[in-house]
Amino acid sequence: MKEKIWLSSPHMGGAEQQYIKEAFDANWIAPLGPNVNGFENDLEEYLSEEVSVAALSAGTAAIHLALVLLGVEKGDEVICQSFTFSASANPIMYQGAVPIFIDSERDTWNMDPELLEQAIKEGIARGKKPKAIIPVHLYGMPYKVTAIHEIAKRYDIPVIEDSAEALGSTYKGLKCGTFGDIGILSFNGNKIITTSGGGAIVSKDPKVKEKAVFLATQARDNAPHYQHSEVGYNYRMSNITAGIGRGQMKVLDKHVALRQANFEFYKEALSGCKGFEFLENPKDAISNRWLSCILTDSFKTREAIRLALLDENIESRPLWKPMHLQPVFKDMKAYTNGVSEDLFDRGLCIPSGSNLTNKDRDRVVSAIKKVTDETKAVS
Numbered sequence: 001m002k003e004k005i006w007l008s009s010p011h012m013g014g015a016e017q018q019y020i021k022e023a024f025d026a027n028w029i030a031p032l033g034p035n036v037n038g039f040e041n042d043l044e045e046y047l048s049e050e051v052s053v054a055a056l057s058a059g060t061a062a063i064h065l066a067l068v069l070l071g072v073e074k075g076d077e078v079i080c081q082s083f084t085f086s087a088s089a090n091p092i093m094y095q096g097a098v099p100i101f102i103d104s105e106r107d108t109w110n111m112d113p114e115l116l117e118q119a120i121k122e123g124i125a126r127g128k129k130p131k132a133i134i135p136v137h138l139y140g141m142p143y144k145v146t147a148i149h150e151i152a153k154r155y156d157i158p159v160i161e162d163s164a165e166a167l168g169s170t171y172k173g174l175k176c177g178t179f180g181d182i183g184i185l186s187f188n189g190n191k192i193i194t195t196s197g198g199g200a201i202v203s204k205d206p207k208v209k210e211k212a213v214f215l216a217t218q219a220r221d222n223a224p225h226y227q228h229s230e231v232g233y234n235y236r237m238s239n240i241t242a243g244i245g246r247g248q249m250k251v252l253d254k255h256v257a258l259r260q261a262n263f264e265f266y267k268e269a270l271s272g273c274k275g276f277e278f279l280e281n282p283k284d285a286i287s288n289r290w291l292s293c294i295l296t297d298s299f300k301t302r303e304a305i306r307l308a309l310l311d312e313n314i315e316s317r318p319l320w321k322p323m324h325l326q327p328v329f330k331d332m333k334a335y336t337n338g339v340s341e342d343l344f345d346r347g348l349c350i351p352s353g354s355n356l357t358n359k360d361r362d363r364v365v366s367a368i369k370k371v372t373d374e375t376k377a378v379s
């Protein structure tokens with residue numbers, strides 16, 4: 001069996017273990033401590049001097065807390081991008097609220113502003129103004145920030161910016177994660193940097209951080225005994241995992257550049273193959289290229305390539321299956337235009353880790369080319 005090539009695997013920089021050792025030496029083995037504060041400071045410095053960051057146990061927990069902080073309750077409606085990972089939408093269900101899914105546009109593969117506005121207008125007409133909007137920078141490609149936020153502002157609806165896949169991406173020179181009323185990040189094992197598992201809430205309002213930390217640590221009132229006036233959560237990041245995060249921050253820019261180089265490599269190497277499309281950066285946006293995606297000419301080609309890669313022990317994955325096609329969300333309202341369904345049919349994520357070697361990438365390309373050569377030979 002040939003050596004496995006993963007879609008996106010953890011890539012340590014080297015400094016991580018030192019921070020973990022410090023935590024052990026000081027016996028800070030807890031969901032708070034100097035690494036948590038240090039990691040938050042590093043993220044704030046990286047993103048923008050205007051934001052405060054609260055480090056949490058997962059990106060999913062961050063979205064859940066964001067909904068709680070915005071007062072989303074049972075029966076409320078929340079607008080969510082359909083073309084995404086289920087973790088964007090699941091927390092809406094945790095609150096007993098109702099997701100309304102919005103399809104994508106072609107330029108960024110993210111939330112279509114026209115469908116968004118239609119959904120808001122119809123919601124208001126039904127007497128149900130949406131409580132929040134969750135757009136996603138999918139695969140690291142920034143959504144149409146200006147258009148989406150202009151609409152949100154016009155109707156006075158807060159935005160939870162799902163930047164789980166977009167740490168290091170920029171829009172008009174500003175970092176993704178900083179545009180929402182609340183932004184969220186993920187440090188899961190497959191993300192651009194990882195703490196093994198973790199997430200964060202980002203906000204320009206320091207009170208959001210304060211309240212997020214309060215809720216994430218069981219909502220304890222200020223008293224010598226345990227007293228609670230609100231329902232709390234156990235969502236804080238641990239001082240051990242935050243140590244990994246501090247080490248990863250030292251290599252974040254390098255990892256973004258390496259992922260972007262993967263994308264450019266594939267684009268160049270497959271430029272001679274007909275029927276392949278790559279999503280270019282639109283004006284104003286720079287993707288971190290968390291995952292390199294190719295669009296083939298058909299579902300059939302996409303499956304042939306996926307299976308040919310599997311045969312070579314190379315992991316690949318169809319693009320996200322839209323939420324409006326998921327069995328769990330089948331009864332939810334959706335505003336669709338066929339775009340995300342088409343992307344799901346024809347698109348494939350190929351190995352994208354910052355730790356890929358040239359040899360790995362050559363293996364990926366030659367496995368793909370074998371399929372396209374065969375189709376040429378047949379037709």
Ligand SMILES: *Cc1c(COP(=O)(O)O)cnc(C)c1O
Binds near residue numbers: 164186199
């Ligand atoms: C990974 C991811 C999340 C959830 O983050 P976790 O840290 O895995 O809980 C949310 N949204 C998107 C788009 C993601 O890719």
